Amino acid sequence: xxxxxxxxxxxxxxxxxxxxxxxxxxxxxxxxxxxxxxxxxxxxxxxxxxxxxxxxxxxxxxxxxxxxxxxxxxxxxxxxxxxxxxxxxxxxxxxxxxxxxxxxxxxxxxxxxxxxxxxxxxxxxxxxxxxxxxxxxxxxxxxxxxxxxxxxxxxxxxxxxxxxxxxxxxxxxxxxxxxxxxxxxxxxxxxxxxxxxxxxxxxxxxxxxxxxxxxxxxxxxxxxxxxxxxxxxxxxxxxxxxxxxxxxxxxxxxxxxxxxxxxxxxxxxxxxxxxxxxxxxxxxxxxxxxxxxxxx
Numbered sequence: 455x456x457x458x459x460x461x462x463x464x465x466x467x468x469x470x471x472x473x474x475x476x477x478x479x480x481x482x483x484x485x486x487x488x489x490x491x492x493x494x495x496x497x498x499x500x501x502x503x504x505x506x507x508x509x510x511x512x513x514x515x516x517x518x519x520x521x522x523x524x525x526x527x528x529x530x531x532x533x534x535x536x537x538x539x540x541x542x543x544x545x546x547x548x549x550x551x552x553x554x555x556x557x558x559x560x561x562x563x564x565x566x567x568x569x570x571x572x573x574x575x576x577x578x579x580x581x582x583x584x585x586x587x588x589x590x591x592x593x594x595x596x597x598x599x600x601x602x603x604x605x606x607x608x609x610x611x612x613x614x615x616x617x618x619x620x621x622x623x624x625x626x627x628x629x630x631x632x633x634x635x636x637x638x639x640x641x642x643x644x645x646x647x648x649x650x651x652x653x654x655x656x657x658x659x660x661x662x663x664x665x666x667x668x669x670x671x672x673x674x675x676x677x678x679x680x681x682x683x684x685x686x687x688x689x690x691x692x693x694x695x696x697x698x699x700x701x702x703x704x705x706x707x708x709x710x711x712x713x714x715x716x717x718x719x720x721x722x723x724x725x726x727x728x729x730x731x732x733x734x735x736x737x738x739x740x741x742x743x744x745x746x747x748x749x750x
Contacts, residue, residue, distance in 0.1 A: 476515040540571050551575065551726050551733075554690045558582050562590070568653045569594035574733055576725045578604045578718065580646030592739045597732045601744035602646025604721035609744040610708055612650060615708075616745075619657035626706075627659030636670035636680055644669050648693055660697055686713040721747070 521528040531539045544550075552573045554564055558581020565587050566592065568575045576599045577587075591598045603609055618625065633652060635645040649664045676682045682690055690713050697706040721744060728747045732740070 464585070473566075474611040536567065537571075540567075540573075544573075551729055553577075553596065553722060553726070554579050562586055565590050565598075568598070569596060572596055574598060574729055576600075576604075576722060576729060578602070578722065581643040588741050591741045595738045597729060597737045597740045597742065598741045599729050599744070599747060600738040601725070601747075602650060603718075604725065605717040606710065606721045606724065606742060606744070606748060607717070608647065608712075609721065609748060611708075611710060612647070612654070613745050613748070615651065615654045615658075619654045623657055624659035626655070626697050628700045629660045629706075630700075631655050631660035631662040632668070632694075632698075633662060633666075634668040634670070634692075634694045634696075636676055636686050636690065638680065638690060639671050639673055645691070645693065647691070651693070651695055654697065655697070682712060689713075689715050724748075 481524050518713075519530045544731065550573070552568055552575040554561070554568075554575055554577040556564060556579050561577065561579050561582035564579075565575075565577070567573075569590055572595060574596045578601060579627055580602045587600060601609070603612070631652070633648050633655075636646045637645060644664065644667050648667050652662050652664050652667065670680065673687045676687055676690075677684055680692065682692060690711075692711040693709065695708040699705070725744065725747050728742070731750070732742070
């Protein structure tokens with residue numbers, strides 16, 4: 455699940471990132487190392503992530519105002535300066551495609567920002583007002599790819615179920631549906647992938663409200679009850695869809711468990727290439743999904 459991964463900074467352009475979580479509309483761009491906004495020198499991470507207390511796992515701090523790598527400095531910019539900052543980034547780098555993996559509370563504000571500044575984008579973040587996302591892009595002059603899941607294999611699985619729903623409606627009429635999903639503790643919303651699958655299973659005759667999706671965010675339960683490896687408690691997406699007949703004698707179960715985030719990289723890059731082609735074709739005001747990317 456791509457989505458709402460607080461603390462992960464998507465690349466927007468050379469040396470630029472968008473901040474996650476509650477820092478809506480906050481952008482960073484490439485600057486020589488210096489003082490962060492507000493005159494305070496941010497922590498220097500040139501020698502790697504800071505060491506966690508008591509010998510815990512080392513990690514990059516999600517709230518640093520400046521992040522220094524060997525050849526680039528990433529600096530957070532406050533919302534009131536975002537419009538001026540992005541204008542400078544565009545002037546320095548030329549046209550580019552933005553990639554958004556941020557937070558459900560930020561997606562609508564971010565899309566308004568991209569459209570206002572004519573920035574085509576790929577968005578894997580879930581949540582927010584999805585209808586408004588589409589309406590905002592359709593009223594703009596840019597194309598975009600928006601999908602709750604960028605993993606090509608999972609998108610292909612969704613397409614197969616969607617095909618079944620279209621061609622064999624009510625195939626599972628009378629069956630009960632249970633959907634369980636588990637993601638890292640920082641994921642704020644219910645899985646967008648699970649919500650989409652519920653729609654398809656509803657069309658197949660198995661009713662379930664998305665509010666009844668069973669969501670797990672407790673690391674201890676994930677480890678002891680679900681059996682998720684400890685190394686992936688901070689980054690995983692496990693989904694199970696169970697269909698049971700009325701008399702309980704027949705059961706179908708579909709499952710896709712992802713540990714880590716590498717699977718999302720290939721799909722994201724494919725989406726960028728696909729979007730580049732649409733830009734070259736001068737397509738405007740259009741939202742594409744990952745199924746269209748796979749077909750394209």
